[in-house]
Amino acid sequence: MSTSPSPRSRKLAVTAAALVAATALAGCSEEAQRGFLPESAPGATNHTDTIMSLWNNSWIAALAVGVLVWGLLLWCVVAYRRRKGDNELPVQLRYHVPLELMYTFVPIVMVGVLFAYTSRSMGEILDTSATPDVEIEVVGKRWSWDFNYTSDDVHFSGVQAQLTGVEGVPETLPTLYLPQGELVEISLRTRDVNHAFWVPGFLMKLDMISGRTNTFQIVPEKTGVYEGKCAELCGEYHASMLFNVEVVTPEEYDQQMAALADQGNTGLRGPEYDPQYFTGNNDGEQHQEGSGN
Incomplete structure (x- = not known):
């Protein structure tokens, strides 16, 4: 069974990449830069910029993972779809230890990093140790x-x-x-x-x-x-x-x-x-x- 992508597959891949690029450019708008949070939020208090940074970086990490997963799924659907004359099933694998370790370890690291930044930011926001005016x-x-x-x-x-x-x-x-x-x-x-x-x-x-x-x-x-x-x-x-x-x-x-x-x-x-x-x-x-x- 042929596994090399056809010219049409490559065109679809280029189209998908263009859509991703257009989405990234759209993200350059003022609304997207503040994470679509209220217009009055930037600089309103000593905590709003910290909250906005945490919010935006969390979305960036989530979108990066989403683009990677969606890209791999679309690639597999397009590049390895069944073609005329293909009467055999592809090789079936019961497990792949390195891959399974990767998609177990990487999410744990990501969650740990998000937790660390969230905990630090919340500690600053809810700190009441200073003497108020x-x-x-x-x-x-x-x-x-x-x-x-x-x-x-x-x-x-x-x-x-x-x-x-x-x-x-x-x-x-x-x-x-x-x-x-x-x-x-x-x-x-x-x-x-x-x-x-x-x-x-x-x-x-x-x-x-x-x-x-x-x-x-x-x-x-x-x-x-x-x-x-x-x-x-x-x-x-x-x-x-x-x-x-x-x-x-x-x-x-x-x-x-x-x-x-x-x-x-x-x-x-x-x-x-x-x-x-x-x-x-x-x-x-x-x-x-x-x-x-």
Whole structure:
């Protein structure tokens, strides 16, 4: 049986190579270079570039393996397909020890390398050993947010967004203010069911689990307004649990804190505002503000 590829096979191989090259060129676009992540992500915080690098390199490794496997499969299908006059089966092999060792060892090495880079990056992102410049507690509740600016002893208590389809809703959402260039420690907890704090522009999502506090530190580096939302299905109005994050200069941040104090929002909104059926309080009092209504 003939095993040499025909001219037609070579043409198909050249066509496949051209398609791969076109895909690689398409990858030179700005969207592809940031891994199709949010446009605001590059440089938004001190962690976004690390996350983007890990994301893109993981995809590059996956695509390299995919191109190799797809190429070998197509080559075998085209070059060794059955032709007219071929009445014999090719030689059948039960096993090939060197090949089997290779495709067992190589994936283990690849997974180990990806694990090492992921572990290192996650260690940097979740490191909270530094002394923060600003401390903020974000409290999720059905279906809005409370922001306790711990360092300044002021707070903001949000109410549920009304998604009517009319323009202007984003301007009415709770806004979390962050000072540009300062190390901010954000503590996350929930008043009731599980929620999740997600800011796509920061490439950051962290769960808010009942009875537990999760903490992370970031340095906001690029001023602007970023969308935030709950990423954990938390009930009927989960889709309305939206907020804004506005990164401002330190001077503007101080002005916002002073404005909250002038509005009478001094002190912090603590666990005493949690709904009684979650805290075990039996005094019969309903804390309407803490329940997100």
